[in-house]
Amino acid sequence: MSAPEAELAALRERLERLESRQRYVDDRLGIHECLWRYCRGLDRHDEELEASAFWPDAQVNYGRAFSGSLADFIAWGNQGHGSFFDMHQHHLTNVTIDFDGDQAHVESYLINMMRRKDGQLDIGGARYIDLFEQREGAWRILIREYLPDVRTTGPATMTGLGLPPSGPGRWDKDDLSYARPLKQRPADDPAATAWRT
Amino acid sequence: MTSASDVQWLIDRMKIRDCLGRYTRGLDRHDAALIASAFWPEARISYGGRFGGALDDFVAWSNRSHAERWTQHSHNITNQNVLFDDDRAGADVESYVQFFHRNIGPGIQIGIGRYLDRFERRGEDWRIIARELVVDMMVQADHMPFDGARFPMGSWGEDDLSYQRPYGSEPAGEEA
Numbered sequence: 001m002s003a004p005e006a007e008l009a010a011l012r013e014r015l016e017r018l019e020s021r022q023r024y025v026d027d028r029l030g031i032h033e034c035l036w037r038y039c040r041g042l043d044r045h046d047e048e049l050e051a052s053a054f055w056p057d058a059q060v061n062y063g064r065a066f067s068g069s070l071a072d073f074i075a076w077g078n079q080g081h082g083s084f085f086d087m088h089q090h091h092l093t094n095v096t097i098d099f100d101g102d103q104a105h106v107e108s109y110l111i112n113m114m115r116r117k118d119g120q121l122d123i124g125g126a127r128y129i130d131l132f133e134q135r136e137g138a139w140r141i142l143i144r145e146y147l148p149d150v151r152t153t154g155p156a157t158m159t160g161l162g163l164p165p166s167g168p169g170r171w172d173k174d175d176l177s178y179a180r181p182l183k184q185r186p187a188d189d190p191a192a193t194a195w196r197t
Numbered sequence: 198m199t200s201a202s203d204v205q206w207l208i209d210r211m212k213i214r215d216c217l218g219r220y221t222r223g224l225d226r227h228d229a230a231l232i233a234s235a236f237w238p239e240a241r242i243s244y245g246g247r248f249g250g251a252l253d254d255f256v257a258w259s260n261r262s263h264a265e266r267w268t269q270h271s272h273n274i275t276n277q278n279v280l281f282d283d284d285r286a287g288a289d290v291e292s293y294v295q296f297f298h299r300n301i302g303p304g305i306q307i308g309i310g311r312y313l314d315r316f317e318r319r320g321e322d323w324r325i326i327a328r329e330l331v332v333d334m335m336v337q338a339d340h341m342p343f344d345g346a347r348f349p350m351g352s353w354g355e356d357d358l359s360y361q362r363p364y365g366s367e368p369a370g371e372e373a
Contacts, residue, residue, distance in 0.1 A: 025207050036276040040291065087334050089309045091275035091293050111275075111295070113309050115334050157337040159306055169311065169333045176331055180280065180289045182315040184241040184327040185249060 027104070030139040031097055031132055035108055038141075039090040045078045045171035054141045055133060062146045081114075085122075087168060088114035097132075104132040104139070121156035125149050205285070212323045213279060213316055217292050220325075221272040226360075227260045227353035235325055237317060242328045260353075267306075269299040269351060274312075288316045288323075299340060308335035 034053050041049030051074060060066065060073040068076075081088055094109040107129055114122040131143040169175050216235050223231030233256055242248065242255040250258075263270060276293040291311055298306040315327040349358050 022204060022207070026203060029207060029210060033279075036278050039276050039293075040278050089293060089333055091295055091309070093275060113295075113307075113334065121336055159335045159337045169331055176329055177291045177311060177313055179313075181282070181287065182289055182313055182327050182329065184315075185243050189243075189249070 027099065027134070027139065028097055031104060031106060032095060034132070034139055034141065035092055035095065035106075035128070035130075039092060040177075042077065042081070043089050043169070044175055044177070045082065047074050047078065050074050050077070052140075054144070055135065058140075058142050058144065060144045060146075063148075082171070084116060085114045086117055088112060102134045103142075104134075106130040106132050115156070115158070116153075119155070119158075120153050122151065122153050124151040126151075206281075209281070209285065209288075209318070209323060210279060212321075213288065213290055214274075214277060216316075216323055216325070217274050217277070217290075217312070217314075221274055221294075222359075224259065224263075224272055225270060225351070226357055227264070229256050229260065232256050232259065236328075237319070237324045237326050240324075240326050240328065244330045245332070263298075264353070266301060267298040268301055270296060272296045286318050288318075290314045290316055303340065304337050305340045306335055307338055309333050 037049055038053035040046070041051075041053065051070060054060075054070050056070060058070045060068065060070065066073060066076050089112065091111045091113075092108050093111060094107075096107050098105045107127055110124075110126045110128060112122070112124045112126065114124075116122060126146065126148040129145040129147060130141045132139050133142040169177075219231055220235035222228070223233075223235070233252060236242075236252050238252060240252045242250065242252065247262075248255060248258050273295045274292050275295060278291040279288050280290075281288045291313055294310050294312055296306075296308045296310070298308070300306065310330060310332040313329040313331060314325045316323050317326040351357055351359075
């Protein structure tokens with residue numbers, strides 16, 4: 001190999017290494033974003049956002065409680081959450097991802113806190129087991145299994161249900177998180193001047 | 198697939214997450230400078246009916262009101278939804294937060310909420326220009342008595358073990 005050819009080969013190798021590193025980070029973050037989008041959709045009962053985390057032909061399995069198609073799952077999930085709880089959040093912590101070509105095996109730890117309509121509080125530790133698939137550069141869920149590992153239910157003394165006027169959250173587009181871009185409140189807005197120490 | 202702009206997206210995304218990490222660390226250590234470093238100087242903050250105002254007032258109010266009611270607290274950022282403006286000079290960011298507050302009196306408070314932050318990019322730096330806090334739920338629970346005999350306890354200020362850098366230089370506890 002002549003000197004320029006060797007230089008070119010070295011550059012090509014460097015570029016390939018860079019690209020593969022970036023793809024790794026890109027793919028990992030893409031999967032995280034998809035998981036978080038799902039949780040946001042679920043916690044706001046936003047069907048469109050929930051569906052955007054799955055491929056249209058996805059299958060979802062919640063043990064003996066539910067098994068079926070995406071559309072049925074979303075309707076079942078929102079109806080179930082809405083009839084049993086008046087507030088819930090699904091927080092993801094550990095996420096492990098094993099890539100296998102255009103697919104990825106993903107396990108996500110979930111902590112959910114849910115205020116029941118009977119006044120009790122549910123706190124759960126669970127896992128989503130997902131088969132992700134990449135289509136045209138986008139990562140979404142193709143198969144989902146839900147594993148509830150730990151659940152506690154007990155009486156809870158509610159000490160704060162939101163800081164009016166911005167909270168608590170809502171299950172429609174009036175939730176403050178849909179106000180985009182978020183703007184500074186004018187000085188004469190009561191919420192911009194209120195003080196309580 | 199790979200381009201310079203994709204790399205910029207990764208960097209921007211990470212800087213926004215790091216900014217929230219800096220904020221919660223500053224908050225939990227009552228480190229005024231670190232809290233302030235998450236915001237632009239002219240930022241406005243609105244915490245429902247509890248607080249509304251400018252950054253300096255917010256930092257002072259935040260540390261004071263936490264110290265008046267709690268002996269320890271821990272704020273944990275989990276999910277984070279980021280929507281960038283088309284020109285990538287700004288972003289709306291919803292960060293889920295779980296917080297655990299140990300009362301001065303009996304019990305602890307467990308809460309879940311969301312920080313709604315308007316981020317602005319200036320040069321290479323991403324910081325918050327407007328913030329709203331939504332608290333979705335807060336409950337009172339029993340506290341399991343726990344003291345520093347077996348584990349080092351956190352503190353507010355530079356005595357906290359996390360400031361003793363490089364880590365590993367402190368003598369290890371007998372039962373660590």
